[in-house]
Amino acid sequence: MKGLIWLRSDLRTDDNPALLNAIKECEEIIAIYIFSELQWKLHNESNIKHEFLINNLNILDKSLEKLNIPLIAINTKSFKTLPEDLCSFAAKQNIDHIFWNNEFGFNECKRDSAVIESSKKIDIKISRYNDQVIYEPGFLRTGQGNPFSVFTPFKRRWIENFNMNFLDIEKPNIARKPTQVKSDLSNLKFIKTHSVNIEIWPAGEDAAQEKLATFLQSKATSYSESRNSPIIDGTSRISPYLALGILSPKRCILEGLKLNNFEFTSGNKGICKWIDEIVWREFYRNIMYAFPKVSQNQPFQxxxxxxxxxxxxxxxxxxxxxxxxxxxxxxxxxxxxxxxxxxxxxxxxxxxxxxxxxxxxxxxxxxxxxxxxxxxxxxxxxxxxxxxxxxxxxxxxxxxxxxxxxxxxxxxxxxxxxxxxxxxxxxxxxxxxxxxxxxxxxxxxxxxxxxxxxxxxxxxxxxxxxxxxxxxx
Ligand SMILES: Cc1cc2nc3c(=O)[nH]c(=O)nc-3n(C[C@H](O)[C@H](O)[C@H](O)COP(=O)(O)OP(=O)(O)OC[C@H]3O[C@@H](n4cnc5c(N)ncnc54)[C@H](O)[C@@H]3O)c2cc1C
Structure with missing residues (x-):
């Protein structure tokens, strides 16, 4: 079995279910990142985020190499051309099975459905996982069976359904068979107009986890009081790492809970408040999923x-x-x-x-x-x-x-x-x-x-x- 991990906004080896399962199910594995400058622009993604992406892919490449997995970056024109480009790459590499972690944006869902259709034609199996949320968007519902549109009851239901087993994080093994394919990130070229300050935003999952650990050790317990003062800088500054998936929300919740006796609503106020913010992130993903109009330039009200x-x-x-x-x-x-x-x-x-x-x-x-x-x-x-x-x-x-x-x-x-x-x-x-x-x-x-x-x-x-x-x- 030859597997392909399609990396999107999950640029890490820690708590990456697509990667973990690809390694379990396939002997030989390749990872791919598909970049489209046009699509990046259509979604108004910033130039600085682009450089941060490349810095992180370069580091991820080294981590994947240790797992016997080469990382290849290819270009595509837009989400429209992506299914064909991905499937022809997979066919050329004799891939049997593609793995990815779900994204929930309107265009991303449409793109993924198109990939599923194209992959059927060439008989490639697809397996999808969730890494950005604890519950698949749409799973938690109000008593009337509707999607939540208010945070507090959403959070209540989120906690009621929570099981500490959700936080099990398995470490990936090394892919059983090294492949002959070599890593290649040379396609990730772009015109740079903004530079990432690497002192503030060091790349890579080790740096991200260190940022998380430093915040939890030195700032989390006073988060409730210091989170509103911009000069104190009392927040974690992990958002760029969450946005590209260099850090997973599950890892954040787990590390936060460890410091709070695995309590969501009692114990230290600062940690509870901080975990709340991670749940806000999940809440907004639910809104985006349940109310597609917000992705189509429409107000919720x-x-x-x-x-x-x-x-x-x-x-x-x-x-x-x-x-x-x-x-x-x-x-x-x-x-x-x-x-x-x-x-x-x-x-x-x-x-x-x-x-x-x-x-x-x-x-x-x-x-x-x-x-x-x-x-x-x-x-x-x-x-x-x-x-x-x-x-x-x-x-x-x-x-x-x-x-x-x-x-x-x-x-x-x-x-x-x-x-x-x-x-x-x-x-x-x-x-x-x-x-x-x-x-x-x-x-x-x-x-x-x-x-x-x-x-x-x-x-x-x-x-x-x-x-x-x-x-x-
Ligand atoms: C107008 C506006 C635009 C915003 N745009 C973005 C954006 O593009 N990307 C982004 O990640 N956040 C956005 N936020 C939410 C929030 O401002 C940032 O997540 C936060 O400032 C990031 O800093 P931090 O990592 O230190 O957060 P912390 O306070 O340490 O919180 C930890 C994590 O919780 C999540 N979080 C915190 N606050 C919110 C919130 N209000 N809504 C959703 N998730 C939250 C983030 O992932 C954050 O990294 C926006 C908020 C406003 C009001």
Missing amino acids: DYTNSIQWRHSSEELEAFYNGKTGFPIVDSGIRQMLEEGWMHNRLRMIVAMFFTKNMLHDWRLGEKFFMQHLIDGDFSSNNGGWQWSSSTGTDSAPYFRIFNPITQSQNFDPNGEFIKKFIPELKDVPIGQIHQPKDDLFSSTDYPAPILDLKESRLRAIQAFKDAREVSST
């Missing part, structure tokens, strides 16, 4: 289709460059432009400012984030933007609009984070750091605010009210 979003090129330009004149908003945007990552509190502040105060369409913000984040993940990003814009499931009520000045005073009281990312403000006294006074704009390069907070807040509330009225008539 239909009435919000009637919102009259504004469109100002100047405001967009200011926003995209972190020059709105609101320091906390700009520091978040600049963190993302610099590191490829933004603190969660800032993501919420920035997204709410964009969709409420600026009253711009959440889809533009969603796209901007995807194009710059190293941890870009469709369902979490879409969920986060739809939460912030009050168009989504379980989202902030439309009239609850963060005030960026108050948020700044609460979560960056000394302005240290702002000063770190906005050098123009480094000498500004603390009294002005959250809301610079007019004379500052003439003496520094920092811009004046692009809008009035009070007026823009009222404008947003009115726009949502109008949309409700339109949709109810």
Whole structure:
């Protein structure tokens, strides 16, 4: 038996069920990664994430080599051409059986169905596994048999059904028969416009597990208190590793639970809260799966289709460059432009400012984030933007609009984070750091605010009210 592991967003050897089962069932194994620059662009995946992907594939290649498995990267034009390219590669290599871990995106599911159809024609067996979630999306249902659309009852059901055996993680053996095929990653070329800072984002699963261990040992127990302060950096920063599957959510939950007596709701508050966040990730995957409209540029709440979003090129330009004149908003945007990552509190502040105060369409913000984040993940990003814009499931009520000045005073009281990312403000006294006074704009390069907070807040509330009225008539 000759097996092919098709790697997608599961770039690791630890807790990789497709890899584990391929090794169990086949003597000889090849791993493949199929890259499409066009598809990457169509999904707005960022350039920095692309480089991070390649850095990680290079390390994974070495780990797979130790298991007697060569890794080959091939190119395809898009998801449309992928089934044929994959199947012709498999046929050429005399593959009997293809293994993969499921992805749940709308286009990814369509692509996989097409691969299944094509593989039937050449008599290749397919085996699929789940590594991104504890429960297959759609499995957990409300008492009425519907998919969950609110997090708290979803989480309750998630815990009720949980069995500690779910966390068994088996180590893969070495493939029984070395193959003659040689690894080849030379097809992974791309035009680099952004560099990964490898000090912040070291590649490889060992680095990812070390990041996880360091967080759990030194920060997890105080996570509840420190998770909202961007300067403390009290979160794990494992999202880029989860997005490409360099680390599995199951590994995260297992390591977290080990420190908390295997308790989900009692024991240390910080660890419980942190595990909750991993479950939020699974929740948004369920939303994406159960409500395909969110993958098709549609809001979860239909009435919000009637919102009259504004469109100002100047405001967009200011926003995209972190020059709105609101320091906390700009520091978040600049963190993302610099590191490829933004603190969660800032993501919420920035997204709410964009969709409420600026009253711009959440889809533009969603796209901007995807194009710059190293941890870009469709369902979490879409969920986060739809939460912030009050168009989504379980989202902030439309009239609850963060005030960026108050948020700044609460979560960056000394302005240290702002000063770190906005050098123009480094000498500004603390009294002005959250809301610079007019004379500052003439003496520094920092811009004046692009809008009035009070007026823009009222404008947003009115726009949502109008949309409700339109949709109810
Ligand atoms: C507008 C907006 C856009 C977002 N876009 C993304 C995105 O593209 N990719 C992404 O991974 N997360 C996204 N998030 C969720 C969250 O901001 C990040 O997961 C988090 O900041 C990552 O940092 P961390 O690894 O230190 O998280 P930690 O606080 O250490 O949490 C651990 C893990 O739990 C998951 N998680 C945490 N918060 C959330 C959440 N609110 N929703 C879903 N999963 C969560 C992540 O996988 C994270 O790595 C977005 C949130 C908002 C409000």
